[in-house]
Structures are given as C-alpha cells and as structure tokens.
Amino acid sequence: MILLTFPKSNILELLRELIRIPSVNPTLAPEEGHNEVKIAEFVVDWLRKHNVDARIEFVEPGRPNVFAEVGDGEGPTLCLCAHLDTVGTAGMEIDPFDPKIEGNRVYGRGSCDMKAGVAAIMSTAASLAAAGSIKGKVILALVCDEEYASIGADHFVLHHKADACILTEPSDLKMVVAHKGFLWGKVTTTGRSAHGSRWDLGDSAISKMGNVIVGLDNLDKNVLRNRREGLVGPASMHVSLISGGIGVSTYAPDCTIHIERRTLPSENTDDVKSEIERVIQNIAKDSHIDWYFKRDSFSCAPNESIIQHVTASYKSLLGSVPESVGWGGWTDAAIFQQAGIPTINIGASGFGLHEPVEWIDFETVLINTNILINAATTFLQDKKVAKEV
Ligand SMILES: [Zn+2]
Incomplete structure (x- = not known):
C-alpha cells in the first residue's frame, strides 16, 4: 500500500499557505476582488517542486484552473477534483487569512470549503510521483468558480477525459454518491x-x-x-x-x-x-x-468501480466500510458525472462553510489523503477499468 510519502507537517504547512493566499470568488464578492491567479501559481509551483507536471489553464482572463498529472498514461485515468475559490469574508469572526491552529483544528476562510480538499489531492499527486512508476494516470482538476457558476469545472470536462473522478468537498469521510x-x-x-x-x-x-x-x-x-x-x-x-x-x-x-x-x-x-x-x-x-x-442532480451507480476502490481503500485503512450518503446541496460532481465520468465525493471533517467561523479537522485531512492515495493506486491497476477505456 502506498501512503503519504512526506511528513504531515508539510501538508499542514501546505494547507496553511493555501489559506494565506486569498482566493475569494470575484463574482460573489467583487469588493474583495482577490486574484485567483496567485493561488493557481502557488499550486503549480508546489506541484512542480514535488515532481508533478502542472500548468495553469485559463477559463477566462484572470480565471484560472490548474491541470496536473502524474503517471505514464498506460492504463486508466483517475481525476481528483477540488475548487480553489472560496466565498467572501463579510461577517467573519476570525482572521480569514491567518490560519490559527487549535488542537486538530485549522481555522480560516476556505479551510473547510475546500482548501483542505485541495491540500489532500495535491499531497496525493506528490506521494504518487514520489512512489514512481505509476501505470495509468492521475489528473488533478483544481478549478475556479465552484462557488458561483462553476465555469472552471465546465471548462475542465470539455478539455480532459477520465475514467472516474473523486471530489474532496468536506464530507466527514462519508462517501457522497448522489445529490440534488x-x-x-x-x-x-x-x-x-x-x-x-x-x-x-x-x-x-x-x-x-x-x-x-x-x-x-x-x-x-x-x-x-x-x-x-x-x-x-x-x-x-x-x-x-x-x-x-x-x-x-x-x-x-x-x-x-x-x-x-x-x-x-x-x-x-x-x-x-x-x-x-x-x-x-x-x-x-x-x-x-x-x-x-x-x-443537474447527480447519482453514481452502486456497481461503478470507483465506489469499490474507495470502499476497499477506506476499509484497509480504517477497518470498516464508509457510510454512503446523499446531499441536498449541489457540487461540481454533477458536471463530471454529466460528462460521462463516474464520480463520488469523499472529504475531511470540518465546520462553518460560508459562516463567520470556519475550520477543518486536520487529522481527517491526513486520513482523507491516505484514502485517496490507496484508492488511486488500486484503481489504476484495475484491469477491468483498463479494458473499458
Ligand atoms: Zn465547496
């Protein structure tokens, strides 16, 4: 089993750095008008330093996605997706961009929704790159604008294909297989x-x-x-x-x-x-x-192999199967599913999405990352998926 290949303090620092770079959605909060390009450049830079190919793809002027990939491409392709933008900071009761730590909690705007998910998929790609000789491919969709019109995810699925996708919106490590x-x-x-x-x-x-x-x-x-x-x-x-x-x-x-x-x-x-x-x-x-x-609503069929690989990964790490849940709210999962890519969501535990106080439980970010690394490794080796390609 491949697990995180670098110290957890590095992921914590990565998460804090992501929170320190404001990436408030400019349509939602024009008065804040923070530049998403800066966070995209940081993400590309960090990934390249960890031997992951990464580049910015502009959706519109000033509105970047980051595309990254690791592996040799001789097998299935798994996409990991997280959004880089956050909602605004009006009414916040904590310093939004100075991430304080209290026990396992990391505070800040976007800590939970969803820079923890961004850190998890970046660390997954870096760990797979460090492990070397990856058959197939893991691609990262680090998209803009999920908090408004999802132009980032819409653009991504027009230009990239995958055999399955995992989103990492915060979900208490439950597996989200449907939403309205x-x-x-x-x-x-x-x-x-x-x-x-x-x-x-x-x-x-x-x-x-x-x-x-x-x-x-x-x-x-x-x-x-x-x-x-x-x-x-x-x-x-x-x-x-x-x-x-x-x-x-x-x-x-x-x-x-x-x-x-x-x-x-x-x-x-x-x-x-x-x-x-x-x-x-x-x-x-x-x-x-x-x-x-x-x-559109979204629903992943129970027999999709991505569900089996995430379930097996979760079980090998935690000894039980993940709870499958459905959500009332909408996510970019629907866009990937609509593009014909079987999709599920599994993310860390936190609190205060779009609220005055927002935090993420860092221990669950580490567990989430290991679930992703392990699931990606077995998914890429799945001959059944390779045959369907
Ligand atoms: Zn979100």
Missing part, C-alpha cells in the same frame, strides 16, 4: 394599472401573485415533500425573491417572483417544469414563466 440538482425560474403576473380609488378599472398583479404563491406552497408541502428518494430526501421548492407595484396609490401593473426547485436524481427537468407551469396557469392564465438557470 436545482432549477431557477422567474414568474411574472400582469394586472391593469389604475388610480387607487378606481376599483372598477384596476386589476392588481400582486393579488394574482399572492394566489400563485399559495398554489406553489401547496405543491411544495402536499406533493413535492412526499416525493422522497433514497439518500437525498424529498423534492422541494420555495419562492425566494419578490417585487412588484409602482406606488402606494396605484393598482400594481406587474409582479415578479423568483422560484427555486430542488430536483431529485430520478426527476426529468421537462416534467418538473410542466408540473409547476400547470399550477401557475390554473391560477393566473396570463402569467409568464422564464426558466433561466439549472444544475
């Missing part, structure tokens, strides 16, 4: 503008929208929440934004809401849309809905 998707829509109702006294002429778009909201709420509570699926739980939806009207003494000519529908792996997007459209049309015939953004 989501769909965003904008609903508009139209009324007739009139002086506030002219009940005989006016027609309030806001009143119509009130009925639409009640209808959607009923759909959510009485239908969607009963539609439960395996590991990910029930479907759901909610009204997240509302605006309308032009003055306190004028009948409102229009009203707009935004809705978010969280979708299950088994659901078909067209069916999901028409179910909501039917409810709205039955209540307000002249309403309009514009579906403007969607992200």
Whole structure:
C-alpha cells in the first residue's frame, strides 16, 4: 500500500499557505476582488517542486484552473477534483487569512470549503510521483468558480477525459454518491394599472401573485415533500425573491417572483417544469414563466468501480466500510458525472462553510489523503477499468 510519502507537517504547512493566499470568488464578492491567479501559481509551483507536471489553464482572463498529472498514461485515468475559490469574508469572526491552529483544528476562510480538499489531492499527486512508476494516470482538476457558476469545472470536462473522478468537498469521510440538482425560474403576473380609488378599472398583479404563491406552497408541502428518494430526501421548492407595484396609490401593473426547485436524481427537468407551469396557469392564465438557470442532480451507480476502490481503500485503512450518503446541496460532481465520468465525493471533517467561523479537522485531512492515495493506486491497476477505456 502506498501512503503519504512526506511528513504531515508539510501538508499542514501546505494547507496553511493555501489559506494565506486569498482566493475569494470575484463574482460573489467583487469588493474583495482577490486574484485567483496567485493561488493557481502557488499550486503549480508546489506541484512542480514535488515532481508533478502542472500548468495553469485559463477559463477566462484572470480565471484560472490548474491541470496536473502524474503517471505514464498506460492504463486508466483517475481525476481528483477540488475548487480553489472560496466565498467572501463579510461577517467573519476570525482572521480569514491567518490560519490559527487549535488542537486538530485549522481555522480560516476556505479551510473547510475546500482548501483542505485541495491540500489532500495535491499531497496525493506528490506521494504518487514520489512512489514512481505509476501505470495509468492521475489528473488533478483544481478549478475556479465552484462557488458561483462553476465555469472552471465546465471548462475542465470539455478539455480532459477520465475514467472516474473523486471530489474532496468536506464530507466527514462519508462517501457522497448522489445529490440534488436545482432549477431557477422567474414568474411574472400582469394586472391593469389604475388610480387607487378606481376599483372598477384596476386589476392588481400582486393579488394574482399572492394566489400563485399559495398554489406553489401547496405543491411544495402536499406533493413535492412526499416525493422522497433514497439518500437525498424529498423534492422541494420555495419562492425566494419578490417585487412588484409602482406606488402606494396605484393598482400594481406587474409582479415578479423568483422560484427555486430542488430536483431529485430520478426527476426529468421537462416534467418538473410542466408540473409547476400547470399550477401557475390554473391560477393566473396570463402569467409568464422564464426558466433561466439549472444544475443537474447527480447519482453514481452502486456497481461503478470507483465506489469499490474507495470502499476497499477506506476499509484497509480504517477497518470498516464508509457510510454512503446523499446531499441536498449541489457540487461540481454533477458536471463530471454529466460528462460521462463516474464520480463520488469523499472529504475531511470540518465546520462553518460560508459562516463567520470556519475550520477543518486536520487529522481527517491526513486520513482523507491516505484514502485517496490507496484508492488511486488500486484503481489504476484495475484491469477491468483498463479494458473499458
Ligand atoms: Zn465547496
């Protein structure tokens, strides 16, 4: 079994250095505007020093992914993926970029989400390079923009192929094999503008929208929440934004809401849309809905070899099998799975994603790294995967 080939203090220092370099997503927090290029350059430099081929691939000007690879390519390809960007620092109660250590905990913005995962996959590649003579290939996808529109992962799967992918979002060392998707829509109702006294002429778009909201709420509570699926739980939806009207003494000519529908792996997007459209049309015939953004759900089939290799690796290190779980939230796993790459997620334990205090349990980062090294080694030797290539 190949394990970490360098002292754990080196990984700790790597993690702290990654936290010290701000990589706040520039779209999410433009006022912070930190340059993601700097962290990408650091990552490339560190990997090259550890005998891993690495380079920056620009997705857009100023928005870099890092691509890295180790191995001879004569066998399967395993992709390890983590995102380099973080959310902003507004409201943080700790110094976001001066990573303090308390016991096993390392604090800082991005410590948990997910520079620990970045450190784990970088250390995995470095350990495999140090072990030498790797058949097949491990490629790293260190992507930008997961916290906003995932332009990094979208770009990566267009340019690189793999036989399987492991993400390292924090998961308490549980194996995430499914998660929900989501769909965003904008609903508009139209009324007739009139002086506030002219009940005989006016027609309030806001009143119509009130009925639409009640209808959607009923759909959510009485239908969607009963539609439960395996590991990910029930479907759901909610009204997240509302605006309308032009003055306190004028009948409102229009009203707009935004809705978010969280979708299950088994659901078909067209069916999901028409179910909501039917409810709205039955209540307000002249309403309009514009579906403007969607992200697919994700589910990895239980017989995929990546699941077997991660399970065996976990068992050989910890003596039991990992718990398989599903998530409500969305990750880049869906993009890899959608590109035809069987994908799972396994990451370290931590707390405070997008919160005022964020930390990662460093011991679990080490365990996570060893799980990855061991799983990568056996996956690359898997003749079955090699044959499917
Ligand atoms: Zn994340």
